[in-house]
Amino acid sequence: MERTRSSELADAIYASVFNILSEREVVSIPFSGGLDSSTIAYVAKKFEDKTGKKRYITLYTAGVEGCYDFENAKSAADLLSLPLIKIEIEEKDIEDCLGRVVKIIGSGNPVHVSIALPLYFVSKHAKKGALILTGQGADELFGGYARYLNVPSEKLNEVLDDDYENLMSEGIKRDKAIAEFFGLRIAFPYLDENIVRIAKRTEPQEKIKQVSGKKIRKYILRQAAIFLDLPEKIAMREKKAAQYGSGVMNLIKKMAKEKGLALKEFINYAREKSEL
Secondary structure (H helix, E strand, O other): HHHHHHHHHHHHHHHHHHHHHOOOOOEEEEEEHHHHHHHHHHHHHHHHHHHHHOOEEEEEEEOOOOOOHHHHHHHHHHOOOOOOOEOOOOHHHHHHHHHHHHHOOOOOHHHHHHHHHHHHHEEEHHHOEEEEEEOOOOHHHOOOHHHHHHOOOHHHHHHHHHHHHHHHHHHHHHHHHHHHHHOOOOOOOOHHHHHHHHHOOHHHHOOEEEEEOEEEOHHHHHHHHOOOOOOOHHHHHOOHHHHHHHHHHHHHHHHHHHHOOHHHHHHHHHHHOOOO
């Protein structure tokens, strides 16, 4: 049963990415080197190989010098044989755009802001007319966040459903606003209706699975990625939340502290002085 469900998910991911890419030539992928973005990037590359249609696929990772994502992204990009552009975010960059980003997304929530900032820089550097292809939704559908490890199995799908609804009402709106600010289209392959349907009927034990005494998050998605031939080294890699993997959240906290402000106060201060 596990192989059947995982294979079904693999086929759905394959179809979702292929449908999105059918009429787009320039593809930019925000890339952390983790399971979600690597799977999307790998399938996008397969589109080229299978159809013979050239797609200009570029991976982008945006973060603070020495951040977790930079090392992972480089090693994964090398394994996938895809070009990677590293965008280093410094304090002066945050000073320049923080208030603008808050206004674009319509929220001063620190988590939303720290997720939006790397996407802002990726979108800014992406080629004109590019399609932004993201891994959003995989965590909420398949149990990717560390906090899910503490949720009783019988409650997991209920918690995931709530987080999925929040993503659809807030997170997707946030990401679309950033892309649209730069005149770009953004797509979310994991939010394809077939993938969502599979996730909804997947048992909690297949999402967070006990293996050799350790709980593995997004287990079924990892198996699907392996069925797609994603290198196992990437498929089984642990995840860090986007705001921490990029180092952006810690940088904003540091800047707020230097000004003697609480984090939310610092974000509001940036918004008030921004002219967009």
